[in-house]
Amino acid sequence: MRPYEPANREPVVGAAPRALRLIQPSEPALLKQFCGHCARSPEIEPGREPASRVCAHCGLGLMLEASTDVAPTPEDPFIVIDQAMSLSAVSRKAEKFLGVREPAAVGRHLKEFLVPADTDIPAAQSFFALVMLAAAGGSEPRTVAVRPADLFGVRYWARVATCGPSNAALLLLVTMD
Amino acid sequence: MRTLKTSEAAAFLNVSANTLRSWERRFGYPRPMRSPGQHRLYTYGDITALRDALLAGLSISSAIGVAQEGLRSGMNALLGALAAFDAPAADEVMESTLALRSVERSVEDVLLPAMDQISERHGADSAPAAFAARWAGDWLRRALRLAYAPEQKASIVIGDASRDEFDPDAVYIRALELVCERSGPGPLCLPVRGIGSMTQAISATSPSAIVIAGRHASDDQVARWAYTVRSAAGPLPVALFRRRPDSERLHPTGARVLSQSPLAAQQQLIETIAAERPSGQAARARAAPRRRLAPVRRAAV
Numbered sequence: 001m002r003p004y005e006p007a008n009r010e011p012v013v014g015a016a017p018r019a020l021r022l023i024q025p026s027e028p029a030l031l032k033q034f035c036g037h038c039a040r041s042p043e044i045e046p047g048r049e050p051a052s053r054v055c056a057h058c059g060l061g062l063m064l065e066a067s068t069d070v071a072p073t074p075e076d077p078f079i080v081i082d083q084a085m086s087l088s089a090v091s092r093k094a095e096k097f098l099g100v101r102e103p104a105a106v107g108r109h110l111k112e113f114l115v116p117a118d119t120d121i122p123a124a125q126s127f128f129a130l131v132m133l134a135a136a137g138g139s140e141p142r143t144v145a146v147r148p149a150d151l152f153g154v155r156y157w158a159r160v161a162t163c164g165p166s167n168a169a170l171l172l173l174v175t176m177d
Numbered sequence: 178m179r180t181l182k183t184s185e186a187a188a189f190l191n192v193s194a195n196t197l198r199s200w201e202r203r204f205g206y207p208r209p210m211r212s213p214g215q216h217r218l219y220t221y222g223d224i225t226a227l228r229d230a231l232l233a234g235l236s237i238s239s240a241i242g243v244a245q246e247g248l249r250s251g252m253n254a255l256l257g258a259l260a261a262f263d264a265p266a267a268d269e270v271m272e273s274t275l276a277l278r279s280v281e282r283s284v285e286d287v288l289l290p291a292m293d294q295i296s297e298r299h300g301a302d303s304a305p306a307a308f309a310a311r312w313a314g315d316w317l318r319r320a321l322r323l324a325y326a327p328e329q330k331a332s333i334v335i336g337d338a339s340r341d342e343f344d345p346d347a348v349y350i351r352a353l354e355l356v357c358e359r360s361g362p363g364p365l366c367l368p369v370r371g372i373g374s375m376t377q378a379i380s381a382t383s384p385s386a387i388v389i390a391g392r393h394a395s396d397d398q399v400a401r402w403a404y405t406v407r408s409a410a411g412p413l414p415v416a417l418f419r420r421r422p423d424s425e426r427l428h429p430t431g432a433r434v435l436s437q438s439p440l441a442a443q444q445q446l447i448e449t450i451a452a453e454r455p456s457g458q459a460a461r462a463r464a465a466p467r468r469r470l471a472p473v474r475r476a477a478v
Contacts, residue, residue, distance in 0.1 A: 036236045052191035053231060059196030060203065062236055080235050089236035103204055106238035168235050 032071035036080055036089035037061025037102070039072045060102075061089065066170055070141045070161035081169040083135045085110050085128070088168055097173060098148065114171070117145035117155045127158075134162045134169035145176070179221035180210065180279070186219040190228055206241045210279050211360065211444075222277030255291040259309040260299075267312055280320055280359065284352050285440050288313060292348050301345055310343045317351035324358045331362035331385040331450045334378075334410075336369040336402050338420060339391035346391040346419045352439040353390065353418060360443070362386070362450060369394045369402040379409035385450045388435070390418040414453045418442055 033042055035055035042056065042063060055061045064080065065071075072078045077093035086109055090102040098105070098113055105113070116127040127146065133139040141161040147154055156173045163170040186207070187194040198217075200206065207227055209217035226244040234240030251274045258266035274283040292313055299305045335354060339347040350366070357364040365382045367375075369389070387406055389399055399420075407413060415432040433449055435442035 054190070054192045054196065054237070059192060059199055060237055062231065062234055062240070064235065082235060082239070088234075088239045102236065103238050106236060107242055166233055166235070 030068040031065045032068045033063050033065050034071050035061040036064045036091070038092055039074045039076060039078070058092075061091075064089075064163045064168075064170075065165065066161060066163040067141070070159060070170065070172065072170070072172055077173045079113075079171045079173070080163060081110050081131055081135055081171060083132070083167065085132065085135070087113065094173065111149060113149055114146045114156075114158065115149050117147040130160050131169045131171070134160050135167060137162050137164065137167035146173075180218040181221055181224055183209075183217045183219070186224050189224050190231065200237060200241070204238060204241050206245060208282070210281060213360065220278050220282060223282075249290075251287045252290045252294070255287055256294050259291060259295055259312065260305050262305070262308050264308075264312050268316070271316060280324075281356050281440055284317070284320075284355065285438060288316070289349065289352060289439075292345065296345050306345075307343050310345070310348060313348045314342045314351060317348065317355055321351070321355050321358055324355060331447075332382045333357065333362045333364050333386045333388055333446060333450075334382065334384040334406055335364050335366040335418075336387065336389045336399065336406070337366055337391055338369045338389055338394035338399055340393035344391065344393055346393070349419050349437070349439060350390045353388075353442055356439045356443045357446070362446060364388075369399050372402055372405045375405045376409040379406060384410055384413060385453070386446060387413050387415045388418050388446065389415065389420055389432075392420055414449050416442075416446060416449060 034040065035042075035058060037060045038055060038058040040055065040057045053062045055063060072091065075093065076091070077097040078091045079087055079094050079098075080089035082088045086107050087105050090098070090100065090105050095101055095105075100113070110128070110131065127144050130139065130142055130144060139160070139162065141159055143157050143159045145155050146158045147156070155176050157176060159172040159174065161170045161172070162168070181189065183194045183197060187197045190197065197207070197219075201208065207219055207223040209219045212218050223244070226247050227240065230240035230243040231237075234243065251270060255267055255270045255274075258264075258270055271283060271288065274287050278286065292309055295309045296306050335350065335357075337347075337350055339350055341347065354364045354366050362385060363382070365378065365384065367378065384406075387403060387410075389403065403415060416435050417432050418435045419437060433445065435445050
């Protein structure tokens with residue numbers, strides 16, 4: 001089949017040549033897999049599916065996916081919140097960060113561990129609404145200030161994003177230095 | 178009921194055997210039974226429930242929670258049948274439970290929690306609790322009659338210190354008896370009220386340990402019974418099952434307080450007997466010619 005060729009046109013005399021603009025086609029965000037407990041990525045050959053969802057390194061977490069720019073590293077403390085706003089996974093670093101072990105924390109409500117650092121109501125609503133939206137799978141990554149539920153004077157940045165499967169909110173905790 | 182060895186269960190879940198054992202340590206699930214050679218045996222139902230939960234879960238903890246929820250549904254069904262005084266329905270629940278789990282796990286995960294719940298909701302002296310206690314006692318005795326008892330090297334004497342068959346402890350004692358009957362040590366359950374002709378019973382069984390189970394009988398009554406047993410059998414280790422573990426009077430005796438769970442208590446008994454066997458036999462050999470033993474202290478139990 002012959003490629004499409006525009007009809008020859010007479011060039012406009014005296015007009016400046018038009019610049020061509022390169023348009024990048026929109027690409028889906030790249031996803032990265034990580035363990036929900038130790039945050040390490042699976043070592044699999046490219047193009048092959050991992051054999052199991054259970055992390056081969058620690059054996060204590062399931063493989064989750066998140067956008068590459070928010071996926072945690074093994075040094076990052078993070079928690080995973082389901083659509084009922086309950087903790088579904090607590091990373092090894094977050095266990096130390098929050099002072100709680102994962103088996104004891106899973107199933108408990110997020111507000112038992114973290115609350116918005118700003119005490120005004122709109123901020124509180126926005127934090128929990130943001131988590132709920134992320135857990136439903138539909139929000140851009142956002143960063144909010146939070147504090148432990150039983151502690152004043154300690155504040156963290158919480159980067160809220162979507163992870164899965166199934167859809168859940170990923171809260172990446174960062175200290176405010 | 179189908180069971181899987183550790184390697185089979187690990188292959189089924191696509192994890193290593195070490196991972197499976199680490200889940201047992203960290204999360205307490207899946208909880209295996211033990212073969213006569215003390216190897217782990219996983220229930221097929223547990224493993225399939227866990228596999229399905231892992232496919233949709235966000236963490237091992239949450240997947241285990243989902244899998245255990247399935248176990249609790251059996252308990253709730255039994256609770257409903259007992260609260261409705263429907264013995265055939267309760268039998269049906271236990272039958273369906275046995276399709277997925279071993280007898281021991283069915284008793285521990287379904288029957289005993291349902292009995293606890295019914296006592297908690299209606300009171301231990303209520304009509305539903307009495308009906309449930311009678312039904313559970315019958316069910317456990319039936320299971321005990323049908324239990325295949327492998328050749329057991331050790332045996333124990335259980336001193337039943339419960340009030341009667343309606344005592345909440347009685348169901349636990351029957352459950353311990355059943356668990357021991359099925360995988361050792363072979364039990365001989367006698368009420369602590371009767372001490373006549375004890376020598377005959379002891380010489381017939383040669384027990385390796387004494388278990389005193391139940392809270393109803395007084396310390397004096399229990400001490401008298403334990404003294405009679407030890408007079409006949411020698412200085413055996415004493416263990417307490419569901420008998421006032423918070424009592425300060427227990428401390429001087431050295432009696433081991435067993436877990437409230439019949440399965441865990443059975444494991445502890447096996448450990449106690451194994452630890453005691455060389456020294457205990459030697460002590461009995463030394464004590465035998467004398468035919469006289471130091472009396473058991475009244476405060477012993």
